[in-house]
Amino acid sequence: MPVGAPIRAPEQSWPTREGSDGFNEDYVRRLVEGDRFAADHFAAYFGKLLFIKLRRRLQSRETIEDVRQETFLRVLQILRQKGGLQHPERLGAFVNSVCDNVLLERFRSERRYCPMNEAADPADERIDVDAPLIQQDSKRLVNSVLAELSKRDQDLLRMVFLEETDKREACRRLGVGEDYLRVLLFRARLRFAEKLRKRTGYARWKAPSVESTPYSETILSRSAL
Amino acid sequence: MEHEEATRIQAAERYLLGELSEAERDRFENHFFDCPACAEDVRAGAIFEANARAVLAEQPRRAPVPGWLDWLRLRPAFAASLAGLVVVLAGISTYEALVVVPGLRAELAQVAAPQSYPSFFLRSISRGDEQVIEVPGDSRFFGLSVDLALEHGFPRFQGEVLSESGASRFFVLLPAPRRPIASMNLLIPASSLELGRRYTLVLRGLEEGSTGKPGIEIARYHFLTQRK
Numbered sequence: 541m542p543v544g545a546p547i548r549a550p551e552q553s554w555p556t557r558e559g560s561d562g563f564n565e566d567y568v569r570r571l572v573e574g575d576r577f578a579a580d581h582f583a584a585y586f587g588k589l590l591f592i593k594l595r596r597r598l599q600s601r602e603t604i605e606d607v608r609q610e611t612f613l614r615v616l617q618i619l620r621q622k623g624g625l626q627h628p629e630r631l632g633a634f635v636n637s638v639c640d641n642v643l644l645e646r647f648r649s650e651r652r653y654c655p656m657n658e659a660a661d662p663a664d665e666r667i668d669v670d671a672p673l674i675q676q677d678s679k680r681l682v683n684s685v686l687a688e689l690s691k692r693d694q695d696l697l698r699m700v701f702l703e704e705t706d707k708r709e710a711c712r713r714l715g716v717g718e719d720y721l722r723v724l725l726f727r728a729r730l731r732f733a734e735k736l737r738k739r740t741g742y743a744r745w746k747a748p749s750v751e752s753t754p755y756s757e758t759i760l761s762r763s764a765l
Numbered sequence: 766m767e768h769e770e771a772t773r774i775q776a777a778e779r780y781l782l783g784e785l786s787e788a789e790r791d792r793f794e795n796h797f798f799d800c801p802a803c804a805e806d807v808r809a810g811a812i813f814e815a816n817a818r819a820v821l822a823e824q825p826r827r828a829p830v831p832g833w834l835d836w837l838r839l840r841p842a843f844a845a846s847l848a849g850l851v852v853v854l855a856g857i858s859t860y861e862a863l864v865v866v867p868g869l870r871a872e873l874a875q876v877a878a879p880q881s882y883p884s885f886f887l888r889s890i891s892r893g894d895e896q897v898i899e900v901p902g903d904s905r906f907f908g909l910s911v912d913l914a915l916e917h918g919f920p921r922f923q924g925e926v927l928s929e930s931g932a933s934r935f936f937v938l939l940p941a942p943r944r945p946i947a948s949m950n951l952l953i954p955a956s957s958l959e960l961g962r963r964y965t966l967v968l969r970g971l972e973e974g975s976t977g978k979p980g981i982e983i984a985r986y987h988f989l990t991q992r993k
Contacts, residue, residue, distance in 0.1 A: 563799075589804055592811045593794055596783070632798035640791075670815035682816035694821075700782075701818040707782065722778045728817075729778070729810045736809075 563631040572619050583612070586635050591672055593636070597643065601669045607646060611639040681735045685728055692716075693724055766792040768800055777806035781814055875905065884908030884950070887966060887986035895963065896986070899993035900955050909951045911968060911986060913942050919970030923980050924951055926958070927965045934958065938971075960992045 570578040590611055594604040615638050619625055625634060686694055696714050699705040700721060711718050766776065766789075776793045779785050785793060797803035885898050887909055900907050913922065925936035935957065939949050951966075958964060965987050969980030 585804075586798075588808050588811075589798060592807060595811070596790075630799060632800070632804075633795050636795055636798040670818065673812050673815035674819050675816075678812055678816045679820055682813055683820045685813070686817060686820060697817055698821045701814060702821045707784075722775055722782060722784070725778045725782065725810065725814075726775060729806070729813050732813045733805075733809045 563629055565628040568619060568625055568628040568631055571616070572624065586612070586632075588673075590635070590639055593639065594643070595669065599669070601671065603646075604669070607639065607642050610642045611635065614638050614642065677739070678736075681732060681739060684735060685731045688731070689724075689728070696721060696724065697728075766796040768796070768803065771796055771800070771803050777803060777810050780807060781810045880905070882906040882908055882952070884910060885988075886910045886948075887988060889984040889986055896988045898988050898990045900960065900990060901993045904955055906952055906954055909953060909966065909986075909988075910948045911951075911966070911984070913939075913947055913949045913968075919981075919983075920973050921971050922949070922983070923969045923971055924949070925967045925969070926953075927967060929963045934964070958990050960990045963987065963989050 567578060567581075571582055587608065590608045591604060594607055598604050598607065615635050618638070625631060627634075686697070689697070692714055696710055696716070699710040699713070700707055705713075707721055708718055711721055771777070771793060776785065776789075777797070780790060780793055780797075793803075797807050882904055883899075883901055885896070885907065887896060889911075898907065898909075911924075920941050922939040922941065923936055924939055926934045928934055937951060939951075942949065965985055967982060968984045968986070969982050971980040
């Protein structure tokens with residue numbers, strides 16, 4: 541996109557929880573054209589999702605970032621090729637499959653040239669790896685959610701999230717069923733999302749209006765979620 | 766994976782907790798990359814998890830106060846012994862509740878009920894040899910009587926039953942007779958003496974204020990118990 545090009549707000553709603561059901565042809569077209577709104581939204585939306593996906597497979601923050609950037613690059617290259625994406629509404633699944641391919645190639649490459657694969661590398665400090673998801677504002681909100689939990693629930697989360705205690709063992713020690721942890725996380729996540737909505741005062745994932753702040757700035761300032 | 770299925774199985778939480786199989790995980794990822802609602806759930810959950818980890822790491826670790834269950838978990842051998850003991854105690858308690866207590870109640874009722882018992886008069890050794898006490902099979906008690914003369918001058922007496930080996934089986938205190946010559950009666954539980962054995966009843970006089978001192982032997986009575 542040329543520097544100084546006019547910023548256009550999306551003409552239709554893009555993927556939102558409350559809005560459209562998914563991606564559409566307009567979104568993909570604007571992404572291919574280098575629209576800044578679309579590019580920012582694409583990077584913000586899939587950046588977090590790819591990180592979450594890769595975080596469950598890779599231990600190193602640098603490796604995660606490499607795979608994520610490679611995925612973005614390949615997706616945009618393919619979209620800009622003649623023919624592009626046949627089904628724009630499946631853009632998300634397409635990004636996911638490209639990421640899978642990048643991951644697979646990386647694993648094969650490491651297996652070929654390095655006796656130690658990624659999974660065998662000593663794990664980095666998890667909090668450091670999680671850094672892209674951690675922000676002071678989010679921490680404050682999470683802290684307030686944790687403060688509302690009982691001591692037992694806090695201990696359970698501490699054991700599972702921080703001390704890496706086996707989930708079954710943690711539940712057994714605290715005398716709760718194995719489903720309890722999932723329900724606890726579900727409720728905490730809802731509570732956290734609710735607090736975040738109150739704090740930020742906007743519905744997440746919603747494209748800004750034409751008169752609002754340029755979308756790129758919106759995404760950057762609200763990228764906690 | 767369809768959205769309804771993802772919602773129904775709480776796929777977002779299962780995904781974050783690593784509870785999905787590899788195939789389920791791949792299917793769910795394929796879904797939530799396309800589904801804004803599920804993507805939001807996963808994203809909020811992941812951000813909560815990462816920030817909770819950071820917040821909890823910053824909090825001073827509270828020393829867990831181990832409950833007694835934790836204490837036992839750290840000592841499996843003791844816990845196993847304790848569990849065994851609990852089982853045994855529970856068994857004993859059940860046995861007592863179902864067998865012993867009803868039996869004791871029945872026995873108590875029998876003891877408290879009016880009943881007859883056989884009584885035997887014992888002669889002292891100087892008057893003859895061993896006497897045979899034939900206790901009827903259905904008697905729970907039997908009585909022993911001896912003559913006591915006031916002339917001994919003791920304010921009270923002690924009757925002690927010795928076994929063949931001379932070991933004391935039991936003793937009872939007897940008040941002095943009010944008449945110059947009177948019979949002293951002892952009621953003895955049949956179960957306190959083994960049948961077919963020889964016993965000796967030793968009668969001693971106790972002086973005033975002689976607490977703790979052995980009395981002065983007055984007479985001995987030998988008898989053999991038998992079931993009639």
